[in-house]
Amino acid sequence: MSTAAAHDDHHHHAPTGLKRWLFSTNHKDIGTLYLWFSFAMFLAGGLLAMVIRTELLEPGMQFVDPEFFNQMTTVHGLAMVFGAVMPGFVGLANWMIPLMIGAPDMALPRMNNWSFWILPFAFLILLSSVFMSAFGAGNPAAPNFGWTFYAPLSTEYGPASTDLFILSVHMMGISSIMGAINVIVTVFNLRAPGMTLMKMPLFVWTWLITAFLLIAVMPVLAGAVTMMLTDRHFGTSFFNAAGGGDPVLFQHVFWFFGHPEVYIMILPAFGIISAIIPTFARKPLFGYASMVYATASIALLSFVVWAHHMFTVGMPLAGTLFFMYMTMLISVPTGVKVFNWVATMWRGSMTFELPMKWAIAFVILFTCGGLSGLMLAITPVDFQYHDTYFVVAHFHYVLVSGAVFSMFAAAYYWLPKWSGVMPNKLLGELHFWSSLISVNLLFFPMHFVGLAGMPRRYADYALQFADYNFWISIGGFWFGLSQLLFLAVCVLCAMKKGEKAPARSWEGAEGLEWEVPSPAPFHTYDTPPVVK
Amino acid sequence: MATEKYYVPESSPWPLAASVGLFLTAVGGAKFIQQATDPDTFQGSWGMPLFFVGLATLLFIIAIWWRDTIKESVGGLHSNQLGISYRQGMLWFIFSEVMFFGAFFGALFYTRWLIVPWLGGAGSNAMTHELLWPSFQAMWPLVKTPDGTTTQAMGAWGLPAINTAILLVSSITLTIAHHALLEGKRGRLITFQAITVLLGVIFLGLQVEEYIHAYTEMGLRLDAGIYGSLFFMLTGFHGAHVTIGTIFLFVTLLRVIKGHFDEEHNFAWEAGAWYWHFVDVVWLFLFVVVYWL
Numbered sequence: 001m002s003t004a005a006a007h008d009d010h011h012h013h014a015p016t017g018l019k020r021w022l023f024s025t026n027h028k029d030i031g032t033l034y035l036w037f038s039f040a041m042f043l044a045g046g047l048l049a050m051v052i053r054t055e056l057l058e059p060g061m062q063f064v065d066p067e068f069f070n071q072m073t074t075v076h077g078l079a080m081v082f083g084a085v086m087p088g089f090v091g092l093a094n095w096m097i098p099l100m101i102g103a104p105d106m107a108l109p110r111m112n113n114w115s116f117w118i119l120p121f122a123f124l125i126l127l128s129s130v131f132m133s134a135f136g137a138g139n140p141a142a143p144n145f146g147w148t149f150y151a152p153l154s155t156e157y158g159p160a161s162t163d164l165f166i167l168s169v170h171m172m173g174i175s176s177i178m179g180a181i182n183v184i185v186t187v188f189n190l191r192a193p194g195m196t197l198m199k200m201p202l203f204v205w206t207w208l209i210t211a212f213l214l215i216a217v218m219p220v221l222a223g224a225v226t227m228m229l230t231d232r233h234f235g236t237s238f239f240n241a242a243g244g245g246d247p248v249l250f251q252h253v254f255w256f257f258g259h260p261e262v263y264i265m266i267l268p269a270f271g272i273i274s275a276i277i278p279t280f281a282r283k284p285l286f287g288y289a290s291m292v293y294a295t296a297s298i299a300l301l302s303f304v305v306w307a308h309h310m311f312t313v314g315m316p317l318a319g320t321l322f323f324m325y326m327t328m329l330i331s332v333p334t335g336v337k338v339f340n341w342v343a344t345m346w347r348g349s350m351t352f353e354l355p356m357k358w359a360i361a362f363v364i365l366f367t368c369g370g371l372s373g374l375m376l377a378i379t380p381v382d383f384q385y386h387d388t389y390f391v392v393a394h395f396h397y398v399l400v401s402g403a404v405f406s407m408f409a410a411a412y413y414w415l416p417k418w419s420g421v422m423p424n425k426l427l428g429e430l431h432f433w434s435s436l437i438s439v440n441l442l443f444f445p446m447h448f449v450g451l452a453g454m455p456r457r458y459a460d461y462a463l464q465f466a467d468y469n470f471w472i473s474i475g476g477f478w479f480g481l482s483q484l485l486f487l488a489v490c491v492l493c494a495m496k497k498g499e500k501a502p503a504r505s506w507e508g509a510e511g512l513e514w515e516v517p518s519p520a521p522f523h524t525y526d527t528p529p530v531v532k
Numbered sequence: 533m534a535t536e537k538y539y540v541p542e543s544s545p546w547p548l549a550a551s552v553g554l555f556l557t558a559v560g561g562a563k564f565i566q567q568a569t570d571p572d573t574f575q576g577s578w579g580m581p582l583f584f585v586g587l588a589t590l591l592f593i594i595a596i597w598w599r600d601t602i603k604e605s606v607g608g609l610h611s612n613q614l615g616i617s618y619r620q621g622m623l624w625f626i627f628s629e630v631m632f633f634g635a636f637f638g639a640l641f642y643t644r645w646l647i648v649p650w651l652g653g654a655g656s657n658a659m660t661h662e663l664l665w666p667s668f669q670a671m672w673p674l675v676k677t678p679d680g681t682t683t684q685a686m687g688a689w690g691l692p693a694i695n696t697a698i699l700l701v702s703s704i705t706l707t708i709a710h711h712a713l714l715e716g717k718r719g720r721l722i723t724f725q726a727i728t729v730l731l732g733v734i735f736l737g738l739q740v741e742e743y744i745h746a747y748t749e750m751g752l753r754l755d756a757g758i759y760g761s762l763f764f765m766l767t768g769f770h771g772a773h774v775t776i777g778t779i780f781l782f783v784t785l786l787r788v789i790k791g792h793f794d795e796e797h798n799f800a801w802e803a804g805a806w807y808w809h810f811v812d813v814v815w816l817f818l819f820v821v822v823y824w825l
Contacts, residue, residue: 015543023543105540107617110597114547121555160574163566167558174554181624185617190538215628223635230765233569235755238639241664242679244758246647253635316655526537 014522025109027094028520030116032418034091035411037119039490041083042404044127046480048076053476055459059466068133069459070144075130077147081265082172083123085399088407089268090115090179093207095418097183099513099520100201102192102529107185115179122171129161146457148258151239151250155231162232166225173218180214183207192512194531198292201511202285205292206271209299213260213267216303221257224250248313255306263302266398267295269366269406270337273359275511276413277341280356281348282508287340294333294340301330311382320379327377331370338367353506354428358409361436362402369397372447387457390450396443408435408486416501419493420519427492431485438482441475539609546597553593556586602787605797615799622803626810629773633814636769640762640821644672647758651678677757684750686763688823691742695735696819702731703812706781706805714795718788725785728808732778739771766822773811780804 014020024030051072055063064072094112098105106112126143133141143165145153154162187208191200200208227250230236237243239250270291278285285291307315307323315323341363350356372394376382385391408431415423445468450456454465461469492498501518512531516524563579604610652670653661661668665678673685686692709724743764746752754764784804787793793801 019543022548023545025541025543104538108621109540110544110547111621113544114550117548117551118554121551121558124555125559160566163562164559167562171554171558177625177628181621181628184624185620188620189613189617215624216631219628219632220635220638223632223639227635227639227765229565230754230761233565235753236761236765237677237755237758238761241647241651242677243681243761244648244651244674244677245643245761246650249639249642249647252642253639256635256638523540 024113025105026522027098027106027109027112028418028522030106030112031091031094031096033116034087034094037116038084038088038091038407039487041079041087041123043483043487045076045079045084046483048072048079048130049476050480052076053473056461056469057473058470059461059463061460064459066459067140067144070146070457071130071133071140071142073457074143074146074149075126078126078143079123080399081147081261082169083119085265085403085407086176087119089207089210089265089403090176092203092268092272092407092410092414093179093183096414096513097186097204097207098190099417099516099524100204100511101187101190101195102512102525102531103186103190104523104525104528106182107190108182111178112182115175115182118171118175122168122175125164125168125171129164132161148254149225149228150254151228151231151247155228155239155250158228158232163229166229169225170222173222176214176218180211180218183211184215187211192525192528192531198289199531201271202274202288202291202295203268203271206267206274206295209295210264210267213264213299213302217257217260217264220253221261224253224257227253248310251310251313252307255309256303258309259306260299260302262398263298265403266366267299269362269403270295272406272410272413273341273362276355276359276409277344277363279413279506279508279510280353280359281345281350283344283348284510285340286343286346287336290336291340294336297333298330301326301333305330308377308382311379312386324377324379328374331374334370338363338370351507353412354423354425354432355409355413355506357432358405358412361432362405362409365397365401365405365439369394369399369402372397385450387455388450389446389454389456392456393443393446393450396446400443401439405435405439408432411486411490413506414513415490415493416505417513417516417518417520419496420501421493421496421498422501422505423489424492424498427485427489431482431489434482434485435479438475438478442472442479443475445472445475537611539604539611539614541600541604544597544600546593546600550590550593550597553586553590556582557590558586560584560586602792602800605799606792610797615797618799619802622799622806626806629810630814633766633769633817636762636766637817637821640766643674643758643762648672648674672759674757674759681757683752683756683760685759686742686746686750686752686823688819691738691745692819692823695738695742696815698731698735698738699812699815702728702735703809705731706808710802710805713788713793713798713801716795722785722788725781725788729778729781729785732774732781732808736771736774736778739767739774763822766818770811770814770818773807773814777804777808777811780807 014026015023021029021033024033049072051064052069055061055069094106097103129142140159140161142159142161143149143154144159145157145162149158149165187200187204227236227238231238231240237245239245239247241247274285274291305323305327307319308327311320311323352360372390376385376391376394412423412428415421449461449465449468449472452465454461503517504514505518506514512529513520515529560579560582563574564583565579566574567577567579648670649655650657651661651665651668654670668678669676675685676682705724706728709721709728712718712721712724752763753760755761781804784793784801787800
């Protein structure tokens with residue numbers, strides 16, 4: 001076969017040095033880049049959160065002025081959503097999807113590298129404004145309108161850096177869309193013979209559906225920021241009632257992106273948990289097909305629930321009711337998932353290695369966040385909760401003890417495959433217990449202060465919230481510092497310090513990724529494996 | 533097909549270089565817009581050159597990146613399976629473009645069916661109307677905004693109708709070219725593809741004519757209220773896509789003349805054709821909901 005011969009001609013061995021990382025076309029290296037980038041953004045966004053929690057340690061204004069505080073909440077949210085969680089999952093997709101479906105690489109390897117390298121530049125733009133702000137250049141120097149950048153805060157009243165922010169969002173969108181196209185094409189076109197769709201690991205399924213959501217909604221976000229840009233500089237009236245537009249239009253366009261975005265940040269987590277629980281319960285996943293259908297249902301419903309973020313904005317009653325019922329409907333497929341995870345553990349031979357600990361913590365704490373979401377879905381009570389710390393508690397339960405915990409679970413589960421060594425047990429245990437306790441100290445009391453009426457995004461609060469906020473801040477610092485333990489775990493693995501990992505690193509692990517050696521060779525599945 | 537090896541390219545500097553180009557384009561673009569539209573607040577004029585340097589870098593890098601790809605393809609490195617990857621990738625890219633236009637169409641429907649009637653006092657908004665702009669009258673197209681800016685609506689049956697006909701005919705000529713490609717009739721392929729490119733250029737020329745007419749004679753401008761905003765953003769982005777599509781078809785035409793593409797290896801050609809049909813369909817929606825109804 002001539003094409004195969006031509007391919008062998010310049011068959012490459014692992015490139016070395018800087019070139020290996022800068023010019024990579026290798027899904028494993030690009031995955032590693034994504035994961036380190038995500039972790040760096042997690043620490044950067046975490047630092048901003050530390051500023052927030054320092055200011056809120058006591059009532060009154062102590063450390064920063066309110067203007068700087070607004071910039072902290074804004075950039076913390078943006079860095080975590082677009083810098084930490086999304087790229088983190090893309091990194092996992094890069095590493096694991098080709099290994100799981102027996103593909104030689106991602107379908108479009110150069111585009112894959114482009115998707116990655118756009119991100120550091122986009123965040124250079126976004127984060128540089130924070131540094132300028134911290135050193136007193138421009139007032140305000142960084143975006144200060146909240147991560148949802150509602151008009152007119154971001155149009156009429158947005159700082160000068162808003163335009164740079166808009167362009168950096170465009171760049172993140174380009175990166176996400178190309179990354180998502182790569183995932184979909186890889187899954188549809190590069191599966192090994194015999195790997196039928198309904199045999200794919202759930203992580204692949206959830207990512208396939210996530211990628212669809214990304215392609216569907218990132219362009220809508222691009223549309224929203226484009227309207228912002230023209231409203232700011234070219235006199236259009238999209239979000240200006242005097243010209244016949246409406247600031248609420250921004251909220252509709254934003255949340256049409258924003259709600260599917262929420263599931264973009266959680267569906268891959270469902271896939272990870274569905275890989276880990278069967279391994280350590282030593283039982284096949286309960287209800288595989290129903291998991292696939294539940295994921296698809298959640299994704300489809302995510303397009304018709306967006307206005308539940310806007311119940312207090314003033315919508316016709318019919319619209320409010322529609323969005324309320326659709327939102328509550330989402331708890332059905334989500335409930336199917338939680339039921340299936342629990343049913344998988346039922347009468348399993350369970351052991352509690354690190355990935356399993358994180359996965360069980362995920363199931364419990366994510367369900368907590370899901371239940372507070374159900375409370376928020378009920379319109380009349382949402383009028384009370386809207387824009388309070390109850391909302392902050394809700395989405396941090398699903399995003400931190402949900403999405404982020406799932407990524408820790410994934411890291412501990414697959415680090416042996418990536419690095420060839422088992423993650424350090426002592427540090428890992430410390431990291432887990434320390435994070436588990438501190439994350440609840442950090443976010444659980446937020447429910448109470450929120451229900452009692454403490455509004456979010458304020459630099460100060462009424463005296464009766466002082467005790468709770470003190471402990472919330474302590475939890476925050478504790479959780480933040482705990483992540484340095486994870487950094488140590490990762491660095492040790494990267495330096496290959498630790499117990500050597502066998503190909504099948506966990507006793508009960510099933511799947512193609514455990515058939516290849518640990519660490520996974522530079523190229524895997526040059527010729528596809530046959531899946532029975 | 534299972535025995536064929538999937539082509540994984542060697543490491544390449546172009547993705548990183550293109551990211552640098554995109555970065556310069558973004559920073560330059562933001563500064564360019566600020567300095568051009570608000571020179572009092574934003575001193576200096578370095579945005580424009582930086583923007584063009586960035587854009588030139590980006591386009592140049594993409595061009596040599598794709599030159600590499602074309603070389604690999606002509607060199608026989610691309611398997612059928614890779615061709616399928618490209619095709620699927622292109623279709624999903626077009627889907628993302630559809631959703632981008634969807635955002636603006638959504639804004640149009642929301643404005644027309646909800647915002648404007650509400651500003652006029654419909655539903656439970658009688659007080660909004662009474663307190664903010666009591667003399668405002670809801671209408672579509674919105675030729676008089678709440679703050680009193682007036683404009684005129686663009687009719688459908690002049691240039692826009694001619695442009696609709698041009699794009700529909702271009703779709704047919706492109707399909708004839710497509711059949712000619714699949715049947716190996718190169719002469720007919722070149723003729724009809726060239727006609728398609730020409731029709732694209734004529735369409736763009738007429739759009740420019742229409743914009744000049746709107747700005748100089750009708751007072752229909754980007755800043756003439758929400759109708760002008762939607763009109764120019766929707767038709768403008770469509771025009772930008774027609775421009776890209778025309779360049780796309782022109783490049784594949786040059787490649788046809790060079791002897792590229794045959795019945796089986798024709799991804800770039802078909803991608804260009806799909807893209808063209810996509811901008812056609814978007815235009816039909818535009819014609820109906822922006823110009824006509």
